[in-house]
Structure formats: C-alpha cells, structure tokens
Amino acid sequence: MSDESQELGITESKSHKPGDWYAEVVQKAGLADYAPMGGFIVTKPRGYALWEGIQDALDSEFKATGVDNVYFPMFIPESFLEREKDIVEGFDPEVAWVTHGGHDELEERLAVRPTSESIIAPFMADWTRSHRDLPLRLNQWCSVVRWEATETKPFFRTKEFMWQEGHTAHASNEGAWDEVWTRLGQYENLYEDVLAIPVLRGKKPEHDKFPGADTTTTVEALMPDGKSVQGATSHNLGQSFAEAFDITFADEDEEERTAYTTSWGLSWRAIGALIMTHSDDQGLVLPPTIAPTQVVIVPIWQDDTKDDVLEYSQNIADDLEAAGFRVELDDRDERNPGFKFNEHELNGVPLRLEIGPYEVEDEEVTLVHRPDNEEAVEDRDEIVESVDDHLETVYAKLYATAEENLEENIRTADSPEDIMGTIGKHGGYVKVPWCGDEACEEAIKEKVAAEIVMQPLEEEGGQTAAKPKAPEDDDATCAVCGEPAEEIAYFAKSY
Structure with a gap:
C-alpha cells in the first residue's frame, strides 16, 4: 500500500x-x-x-x-x-x-x-x-x-x-x-x-x-x-x-x-x-438504498490502453445512470487505482466496478462488494441487471449481520446480579420480569448505567394497544426486587 x-x-x-x-x-x-x-x-x-x-x-x-x-x-x-x-x-x-x-x-x-x-x-x-x-x-x-x-x-x-x-x-x-x-x-x-x-x-x-x-x-x-x-x-x-x-x-x-x-x-x-x-475498520459502510454513490467505476489503464478502457468505462457509466443508479466514474489521472480503492472504501460506496484492458477485451466487468470484498465477474451486456442483483446482495449481507447481532444479544436474567453481570460482560439487551416500580430500574442504573429502554407490547390496536407484554410464567417475580411481576422490560446501556 x-x-x-x-x-x-x-x-x-x-x-x-x-x-x-x-x-x-x-x-x-x-x-x-x-x-x-x-x-x-x-x-x-x-x-x-x-x-x-x-x-x-x-x-x-x-x-x-x-x-x-x-x-x-x-x-x-x-x-x-x-x-x-x-x-x-x-x-x-x-x-x-x-x-x-x-x-x-x-x-x-x-x-x-x-x-x-x-x-x-x-x-x-x-x-x-x-x-x-x-x-x-x-x-x-x-x-x-x-x-x-x-x-x-x-x-x-x-x-x-x-x-x-x-x-x-x-x-x-x-x-x-x-x-x-x-x-x-x-x-x-x-x-x-x-x-x-x-x-x-x-x-x-x-x-x-x-x-x-x-x-x-x-x-x-x-x-x-x-x-x-x-x-x-x-x-x-x-x-x-x-x-x-x-x-x-x-x-x-x-x-x-x-x-x-x-x-x-x-x-x-x-x-x-x-x-x-x-461501518468497519476500513471506514464507512453504507447500504445501497441510502448511499449517495451506489456504484463507483475505477478504470485501470496503461498509456497504450487508456483510451479503450475509459471509453468502455464511460459507456457502462452511461448505461447505469440511464437505469437510475447513482454512479461515479473515477477517471482521475493524479490518483492511482490503489488510492481510489481505499478512498471509495473509506467513503462507503457499496459496489466497486474495476475495469482494465482484460475486462475490455473479454467484454466483462469485475464487481467488488464493499462489506466483505467479495468479487464477481459479470458480462458487459448484462451489467444493469447484474449491478441491481449485486446491490440487493450487499443490502442483504448488511441486514443479516445486523440481525445476527440483535438475535445473539437478547439475554434473560432473574436477579440484580445477573442483570448487571450480563450487561457488564456482553452488553446488549437483558429481558427480565419487572414489577413496574421505577426504583428497581434505578437500582440497576446506579450500578452499571443501564436502564429500561423498551417494553414489548401485547397485541397492538385499539385503546389498550400500549399494554406491556406479561411474563410467560404467571408466577413470575421482578428480577430486581422479587415482588410479583406483570410486565416484561428490556435493560440496556444506551446512547
């Protein structure tokens, strides 16, 4: 580098x-x-x-x-x-x-x-x-x-x-x-x-x-x-x-x-x-739905191939723009391809298209996903459909990673020590039976700066829509004070 x-x-x-x-x-x-x-x-x-x-x-x-x-x-x-x-x-x-x-x-x-x-x-x-x-x-x-x-x-x-x-x-x-x-x-x-x-x-x-x-x-x-x-x-x-x-x-x-x-x-x-x-240690990562630039095209040339590579790249950029994609053709002379790769990676562009003389000769395009650098080679004639598919795949990857983080970080606890220990060790949400008394939240908040951020609800709709879900166990007791609990609460540290 x-x-x-x-x-x-x-x-x-x-x-x-x-x-x-x-x-x-x-x-x-x-x-x-x-x-x-x-x-x-x-x-x-x-x-x-x-x-x-x-x-x-x-x-x-x-x-x-x-x-x-x-x-x-x-x-x-x-x-x-x-x-x-x-x-x-x-x-x-x-x-x-x-x-x-x-x-x-x-x-x-x-x-x-x-x-x-x-x-x-x-x-x-x-x-x-x-x-x-x-x-x-x-x-x-x-x-x-x-x-x-x-x-x-x-x-x-x-x-x-x-x-x-x-x-x-x-x-x-x-x-x-x-x-x-x-x-x-x-x-x-x-x-x-x-x-x-x-x-x-x-x-x-x-x-x-x-x-x-x-x-x-x-x-x-x-x-x-x-x-x-x-x-x-x-x-x-x-x-x-x-x-x-x-x-x-x-x-x-x-x-x-x-x-x-x-x-x-x-x-x-x-x-x-x-x-x-x-985002990750290489910089910003953006889903294609919200990214200001969805696709960046980086042409890679030597002096004798520059005109062909740039013309091929411009034609692809025109096709993608006409199809409604937000595209940037990075044809800067003063920056080398390695710099451009790092810059667009830092800026979170979801999909990078690399085009050199081999792609021009074979009428292909190399595509690279921002989240994980997965590469694919696609036919030039199908580039609009391929870019659409790859952007959907990038979105799915980002959502799946975030969903896994959420699902793996909802835990349960049945005592104050368990709540505090779980948050201290893992973070995430701790789901507990709760009596509804603010003092029980304060007891946790004072020790580990975690609070009740959310209560899941019973079936929504109508005037009783905001009733918190009850614990599955009819005899559940508050995880903090031990009194009867009729509600569920999620503790977490928060921004």
Whole structure:
C-alpha cells in the first residue's frame, strides 16, 4: 500500500475503541466536522446527503398517509411553553433562552424550540372547528436545540440536531392510536428497508415517557458495541395538550369535544445508528438504498490502453445512470487505482466496478462488494441487471449481520446480579420480569448505567394497544426486587 493510501486509513479499532473509531470515521469519510462552539457540528455534503435520503424516504410515506408539511418559528414565547406544565418541567434544564433582540431586552423570553408542541398546538386549535377538520396531520423538518451538558458525538449527541416532528389531532382516542401505530410502523420500515437495521418495537416505561404524553412508543436498534439506540418515538398525547391549548371541535351533533393528539419524531440519530451498525475498520459502510454513490467505476489503464478502457468505462457509466443508479466514474489521472480503492472504501460506496484492458477485451466487468470484498465477474451486456442483483446482495449481507447481532444479544436474567453481570460482560439487551416500580430500574442504573429502554407490547390496536407484554410464567417475580411481576422490560446501556 502506498503512503497516499495509508493517509486515508482508519487508525482506531471499532471493537477496542468504538467511540474514537466512530469519531474518526465521521471525519475521515467527510460526514461532519466539529463546530467552534462545544456541542455543535458542521454537517458536510456527504453527511447531509444521508439526511436527505432519510428525509426523502420518510416524507413520501408521510404524504401518502395524509400528512402536510408546515414550518413554525424556532422561537417559542415563554407563556406558550408554560401552558403545558409537563413540557416545561420535562425540558426546563435543556432549554436555551433568548433574552435580547439586538441591544434591547425582550419583554418576554423566547425559548429556542426543544420540541414544538407548545407553538404548534395553539394553531391547531385555531384551525380546528368541526369534526370535518379532523384528523389534522402536520409535520415539519427542522432543527431543535437541547442544551445538554454532554460530550459531543456527531449525530448521536449534539446540542442542536435535525429532525422531523409530526403533530396530529383526532376526534377519538382510537384514531390517535391508529396514528401512533402508523408512524411507528413507518419508522420501523425506514430502519429495516432503507437503513438495513433490524429494530425492536415497544413502549417506554411510564416514568420515561415524553413529558405530557399518555404513552411513548419506540423503535430500538442494537449497536455492535452492545448499546441501544432509540431510533424514533411515536407518542399518544391523549387530551392533555388539547386541554391545555383548547383544541376542541363540534361533533356531528354540534356538541363541543376535546380532541386527542399525537406527536412523533425521528432525528439524525438515525445517521449515527447507520454509521455505527455497518461501518468497519476500513471506514464507512453504507447500504445501497441510502448511499449517495451506489456504484463507483475505477478504470485501470496503461498509456497504450487508456483510451479503450475509459471509453468502455464511460459507456457502462452511461448505461447505469440511464437505469437510475447513482454512479461515479473515477477517471482521475493524479490518483492511482490503489488510492481510489481505499478512498471509495473509506467513503462507503457499496459496489466497486474495476475495469482494465482484460475486462475490455473479454467484454466483462469485475464487481467488488464493499462489506466483505467479495468479487464477481459479470458480462458487459448484462451489467444493469447484474449491478441491481449485486446491490440487493450487499443490502442483504448488511441486514443479516445486523440481525445476527440483535438475535445473539437478547439475554434473560432473574436477579440484580445477573442483570448487571450480563450487561457488564456482553452488553446488549437483558429481558427480565419487572414489577413496574421505577426504583428497581434505578437500582440497576446506579450500578452499571443501564436502564429500561423498551417494553414489548401485547397485541397492538385499539385503546389498550400500549399494554406491556406479561411474563410467560404467571408466577413470575421482578428480577430486581422479587415482588410479583406483570410486565416484561428490556435493560440496556444506551446512547
């Protein structure tokens, strides 16, 4: 390997120093850089392209199910925020405040939105008069600020982050529940069908639900380092926000009713999960569904074969682009093939096409998979179909590896020592019977910084959809305190 190829290399190990490795991949693959203010990042074109891919996938699903996009101000008057006391109490330590406009002190402080229920709900109230106005489904793509004093971890932990937040109003609780499950299902599909990450779906325990919500549902993804990522959440807010902001409507009998509302969101934490799940010690690994460049063509020539190789490569690039693939023809003179291989490997391009004089002569193409460097030789005449097949295979490989990691890392425990020992040794999820008392979670959290990240649910649908699954043993006792247990909980360390 040449010196110039070594410049591209990842120096940290994913298995030994996952935090340092992750930061190096993010920077060397050109996804993001650190801003001059602590807790903020600069998202570079390749990183933002991943967010756009996620946005495109979700936005089309939202619109197909009746959602309209809107945009609300990033500043929320303090009096608006205070109308929902649980929101104030839940986010108060993390709210950034604007107190001055220019040199003048503001008459009322403005919160930089930590979430937008308190600014959107009053307008939902204005726009809702009759049952004919419902359901009302709004979504905005924006950034929010939560002033957490945590170490910056691009896409996982930043004070400002990109997300989408959906807000809906319904005539009935059943309608609200249908909304909750629709959005949770769309998030699950995004992770499993676009990001190649299997997820678990369930609910947060009562003490960890969204401030002001009746129920918070979640999809959770397990990272290779044994930590869980909250992939997205969908909240049934019941009538608390509607009552606080007077979201009412006249029903068919002209009786005034209070609406039921939901909110749901996914942030660019999904990008962090994507990087952490699939990437390796050579750099970024991306599934073809989301990769900004799906296929890179690297021509390999000597002076006497250059024209033929480049013409052959360009024709293949044209055919693939016409078929809808995102293709790059890397015909740079100043870089040798070894450097190009390493650079595109670092940047996570799923499929590399190598074309030299032998491929031209034999009317073939050599294809190399990014995840494992598996090679194949295919006929030139069938290159479009072959590339499609190989990209599907790459996706399947990534999903299978992530699925194996998940399946192998769900364990059970029946005592506090067992829970802590299992998490300490293996990480992953520990599935236990639980009495429902927050104190039992705290007892574990204090010792090993693991918490209840998810509770699997009984059959979904209707107004009792958020009931946690019961242990299979009718006489099960809580794995922490030994009291009777009627619920199942998953403990894990989390991002």
